Amino acid sequence: MELDAQQKIKFMQEALYEAQKAAAIAEVPIGCVIVSNGKIIGRGHNLREHSQDVTMHAEMIALQEANAAVKSWRLPDAQLFVTLEPCPMCSGAIINARIKETYYGAPDPKAGAAGSLLNLLEDQRFNHQVKVERGLLAAESSALLKSFFREIRQKRKKSKRED
Amino acid sequence: MELDAQQKIKFMQEALYEAQKAAAIAEVPIGCVIVSNGKIIGRGHNLREHSQDVTMHAEMIALQEANAAVKSWRLPDAQLFVTLEPCPMCSGAIINARIKETYYGAPDPKAGAAGSLLNLLEDQRFNHQVKVERGLLAAESSALLKSFFREIRQKRKKSKRED
Numbered sequence: 001m002e003l004d005a006q007q008k009i010k011f012m013q014e015a016l017y018e019a020q021k022a023a024a025i026a027e028v029p030i031g032c033v034i035v036s037n038g039k040i041i042g043r044g045h046n047l048r049e050h051s052q053d054v055t056m057h058a059e060m061i062a063l064q065e066a067n068a069a070v071k072s073w074r075l076p077d078a079q080l081f082v083t084l085e086p087c088p089m090c091s092g093a094i095i096n097a098r099i100k101e102t103y104y105g106a107p108d109p110k111a112g113a114a115g116s117l118l119n120l121l122e123d124q125r126f127n128h129q130v131k132v133e134r135g136l137l138a139a140e141s142s143a144l145l146k147s148f149f150r151e152i153r154q155k156r157k158k159s160k161r162e163d
Numbered sequence: 164m165e166l167d168a169q170q171k172i173k174f175m176q177e178a179l180y181e182a183q184k185a186a187a188i189a190e191v192p193i194g195c196v197i198v199s200n201g202k203i204i205g206r207g208h209n210l211r212e213h214s215q216d217v218t219m220h221a222e223m224i225a226l227q228e229a230n231a232a233v234k235s236w237r238l239p240d241a242q243l244f245v246t247l248e249p250c251p252m253c254s255g256a257i258i259n260a261r262i263k264e265t266y267y268g269a270p271d272p273k274a275g276a277a278g279s280l281l282n283l284l285e286d287q288r289f290n291h292q293v294k295v296e297r298g299l300l301a302a303e304s305s306a307l308l309k310s311f312f313r314e315i316r317q318k319r320k321k322s323k324r325e326d
Contacts, residue, residue, distance in 0.1 A: 048236055049236075051236075052230055052231075052234055052235050052236050053227055053230045053231070053236060054226055054227075054230055054236040054237075054238075054256060054259045054260040055218065055223055055226060055227060055256055056236075060218055063217055063218060064216055064217075064218060067215055067216045067217055068215075068216070071215055072215050073211055073212075073214075073215050073216060073217040073219075074217075075217075087255055087259065088251055088252075088254065088255030088258065088276075088283050088289075089251075089252055089253075089254075089255025089256045089258075089259055090252075090255070091251065091252075091255070092250055092251030092252025092253070092254070092255050092276070093217060093218055093252045095251065095252075096217050096250065096252055097217040110290065111289065111290070113251075113255070117288055117289075118281075118286075118288075120251050123281075125280055125281075126251075126274065126280075127273065127274070
């Protein structure tokens, strides 16, 4: 199912809502939703620190939930919305799951594997390519990340002063 | 801890043992172990079909088990042994976990991301590089995969004849 501009914004807002859940528990605020036939079938927010499990990125959790929802590791009709450009691990998982389209908010110049540092999703050498749309609600995604890291720096400064 | 040639073979044999567990339940036979201080702290074999979870590759399962064993998503002193060259998802996870060294058996010309199709593990642009050793017990790993796929083809032929 093709999504119109309004639907795309609505789903990225849901991904941002997931990112806020991560921020609320002091995880780097990254959120993701997966959509099939116009409905959300998987949601996830970054849980790396709470789980101490390196695989617990927002996209991986959302993919696992979507796989469980449709009882299949293949998600060929699905759209994935994530607030930050996926890393190589998540990009690889998105390809493996045969996701049709990926929409991301802010670019990640340090580890982005959907156009910034490298472009796995559109690499013609793999057995599946993913259509990518960049910069959807990028300002909101960036603002959330920036305010999170600013708060961490302020807390660190404060605790240093109290030492 | 540095591993000698005999230890490396021993750990790859353990990875092959994991791959055999996958074959025994009709999963593509790929196995992995993760070693720290000369001891196995994580094991995994491919469970994609049984779980219908796209993330359930041998390496991912072994990484999660190792994370749980040391109660940390970081595994900076660890060595990973896997029978088939890691895909982009698993290579990304190996980088994210700061794994020190990766040893693989058979190369994967279709999706290998540790030297064949691309080389994520040694890419200097990431914040961490992984030392790679290729071709350890490659013949055994390949033979296991080949006999698995041959058996599948024979079963398909047989079931076609019976139709």
